[in-house]
Amino acid sequence: MYSPSMTEIVRIELGASIFEAERIVQEAVTAGLTVELLRNEHPETGGAFALGSCALLVAGTDEADLRQLLAEYGY
Secondary structure, X not given: OOOOOXXXXXXXXXXXXXXXXXXXXXXHHHOOOOEEEEOOEEOOOEEEEEOOOEEEEEEHHHHHHHHHHHHHOOO
């Protein structure tokens, strides 16, 4: 059941570059945003390569600020 106090979570697709996604997450957290990286890692190579796309989960209240940061990276 949905709670009115629960924060909306927004998923933003990034692409397949885990390295770039990690940099974006670090910069976002440093800026005070609540964000988490989802990555589909290759089972044999681990965190270096993604099988599919990476995505960010961000609190709805931080979405506009994160999208502004992403614009600096060309997203």
